[in-house]
Amino acid sequence: MLLFDEKKLAALLGEVKTIAVIGAVDKPGRPVDMVGRYLIEAGFKVIPVHPKRQDVWGLETFKSVLDIPEHIDLVDVFRASQFCADHARECLELGSTPGIFWMQQGISSPEAREILSPKGVTVIEDRCLMVDHKNLAGRI
Helix, strand or coil: CCCCCHHHHHHHHHCCCEEEEECCCCCCCCHHHHHHHHHHHCCCEEEEECCCCCCHHHCCCECCHHHCCCCCCEEEECCCHHHHHHHHHHHHHCCCCCCEEEECCCCCCHHHHHHHHHHCCEEECCCCHHHHHHHHHHHC
8 A cells, every 4th residue: 555645645635626436325324425425515526426326415426437428536436445446447448547546444456556556547545535635624
């Protein structure tokens, strides 16, 4: 797992406008719901991704990141580690590759890192985007 100092994380997050949340579910009490709602309230454009759900957080929800018709700055993954490499490959199929591939707390994938890092994508593993954003809010 790569470690980032707070200054670098703040700089990275300061560039982010659009976030695709893979595994988006709007069930109260679920970590993905808390993080997704936080990101929306923090002013990010959040694009939910879920193969079966629709209108997560009242937003248009896409079955795959490949279905999103606009540039994504950050992909936030709420799926088990074994699915991360496939999502990393999907990111490389996009017309414009996201700059950050973020795997939430408890999720890591050396294979996803190996796929994306050589392509210039910053890969963050086992960290909560909401917690980091809250901690760095004054520096972003």
